Amino acid sequence: MYICDNVNVNEKGNLTFAGQDTLELAAKYGTPLYIMDEEKIRFNCNIYKNAFKKYFGDNALPLFASKAASFKRLYEIMKDEKMGIDVVSSGEIYTALKAGFSLENAYFHSNNKTDKDIEFAIENKIGYFVVDNIEELKRINYEAEKQGITQKVLLRITPGIDPHTFEAISTGKVDSKFGSAIETGQAEKITEEALKMSFVDLSGFHCHIGSQIFETEPFYKAVAVMLDFIGSIKTKLGFTAKQLNLGGGYGVRYTENDPVFDIDGSIKNVAQFIKEKSAEIGIEVPKILMEPGRSIVGNAGMTLYTAGTVKIIPGFKSYVSIDGGMTDNPRYALYKSAYTVINASKADKTADFNCSVVGRCCESGDIIQENIMLPQTGRGDIIAVLTTGAYNYSMASNYNRIGKPPVVMLNKGANYIAVKGETLEDIVRNDI
Numbered sequence: 202m203y204i205c206d207n208v209n210v211n212e213k214g215n216l217t218f219a220g221q222d223t224l225e226l227a228a229k230y231g232t233p234l235y236i237m238d239e240e241k242i243r244f245n246c247n248i249y250k251n252a253f254k255k256y257f258g259d260n261a262l263p264l265f266a267s268k269a270a271s272f273k274r275l276y277e278i279m280k281d282e283k284m285g286i287d288v289v290s291s292g293e294i295y296t297a298l299k300a301g302f303s304l305e306n307a308y309f310h311s312n313n314k315t316d317k318d319i320e321f322a323i324e325n326k327i328g329y330f331v332v333d334n335i336e337e338l339k340r341i342n343y344e345a346e347k348q349g350i351t352q353k354v355l356l357r358i359t360p361g362i363d364p365h366t367f368e369a370i371s372t373g374k375v376d377s378k379f380g381s382a383i384e385t386g387q388a389e390k391i392t393e394e395a396l397k398m399s400f401v402d403l404s405g406f407h408c409h410i411g412s413q414i415f416e417t418e419p420f421y422k423a424v425a426v427m428l429d430f431i432g433s434i435k436t437k438l439g440f441t442a443k444q445l446n447l448g449g450g451y452g453v454r455y456t457e458n459d460p461v462f463d464i465d466g467s468i469k470n471v472a473q474f475i476k477e478k479s480a481e482i483g484i485e486v487p488k489i490l491m492e493p494g495r496s497i498v499g500n501a502g503m504t505l506y507t508a509g510t511v512k513i514i515p516g517f518k519s520y521v522s523i524d525g526g527m528t529d530n531p532r533y534a535l536y537k538s539a540y541t542v543i544n545a546s547k548a549d550k551t552a553d554f555n556c557s558v559v560g561r562c563c564e565s566g567d568i569i570q571e572n573i574m575l576p577q578t579g580r581g582d583i584i585a586v587l588t589t590g591a592y593n594y595s596m597a598s599n600y601n602r603i604g605k606p607p608v609v610m611l612n613k614g615a616n617y618i619a620v621k622g623e624t625l626e627d628i629v630r631n632d633i
């Protein structure tokens with residue numbers, strides 16, 4: 202009935218998530234509340250792990266792109282699931298370390314790692330840097346020498362692919378702020394530089410073409426460009442890449458309009474294509490990595506709010522104001538992202554009330570979703586926003602000095618707090 206199989210309605214007419222009554226969860230923990238379905242997270246990890254094993258054998262590893270959702274419990278789950286991770290800041294590295302995640306299979310991204318980040322990551326034995334540009338490569342070489350080690354790196358290459366997703370999350374085009382482009386010769390140049398350096402050990406290449414992708418086609422294109430590049434580097438510089446990291450990008454269903462996508466089937470086809478193309482070029486299939494973020498945690502999350510003011514402006518529009526908003530979910534404000542919104546208290550009632558669901562910030566752009574249908578909604582109703590597991594908690598802010606909501610994990614009928622909600626005292630903690 203709903204966009205994901207962990208969402209349902211019980212005999213009381215209340216919305217359930219991972220089999221648990223959302224009204225009971227809202228009453229127990231308060232709102233706004235992020236809830237996450239631990240079994241779904243593990244299930245999603247296993248889609249990748251099983252597909253990688255089936256289609257690539259042992260020489261492959263999925264990494265969780267932890268920018269999608271970063272807190273200690275998630276790194277513990279990733280450790281348990283034997284996933285690698287992608288990190289983009291000292292903050293994410295620190296959180297992973299605090300969760301006991303060894304950084305051997307951690308890949309450090311970002312288009313601008315600071316000198317401090319580089320020093321911190323090497324001190325903490327980061328597995329790999331995914332190097333964005335020559336300037337950064339030099340700094341890593343310098344820091345590795347200073348700390349007396351040889352640092353493994355991948356180089357981030359811009360393959361020049363547009364995956365048809367929206368501009369803000371499309372990253373593989375030549376004019377992107379990320380990586381070194383093949384088209385401009387910068388990709389070859391950075392490879393040459395890396396091979397000359399004494400304290401970096403080049404393992405291979407990385408690309409990431411974009412996010413919320415429901416097609417295999419852009420991945421074929423990226424693979425073709427990257428393998429051609431690997432082949433030409435072998436010929437020109439005599440270097441054989443040991444790893445190829447294809448980034449993240451598979452989409453999740455936010456609404457009924459998003460297709461049901463078979464990730465296993467897509468990886469199967471990509472794997473087949475990689476094998477054929479590698480044979481054609483005359484190179485060994487490198488170790489394949491992917492970095493899913495959204496498709497690991499997106500449909501494992503839901504946000505619960507309480508409706509406050511319901512404002513009907515006769516002849517114009519109606520608003521349902523909730524006790525959260527752009528501070529816990531900035532994605533509509535940023536990208537006009539579509540979401541499925543449900544009145545969890547009246548999940549069995551007909552949706553005949555046209556309204557916009559808005560947040561409580563002093564800002565007209567503080568919108569969760571515009572022009573949607575809900576049942577007749579009143580103050581005190583619990584409002585659920587589906588598929589908020591990715592890029593919600595991790596992008597939350599304290600605008601208007603609103604504290605971040607807690608994150609509660611649901612697992613096999615039980616629930617527990619993974620991240621405490623911020624109190625008023627937390628809000629002033631760093632004020633002198």
Ligand code: LLP
Pocket residue numbers: 266268269287310370372409411412413448449450451492493494495496532591592
């Ligand atoms: N690898 C790299 C290098 C990335 O830049 C990203 C996402 C991923 C992996 C994970 O991609 P995913 O599997 O989650 O699509 N804040 C935006 C999304 C930004 C994505 C940034 N990079 C949003 O809320 O839609």
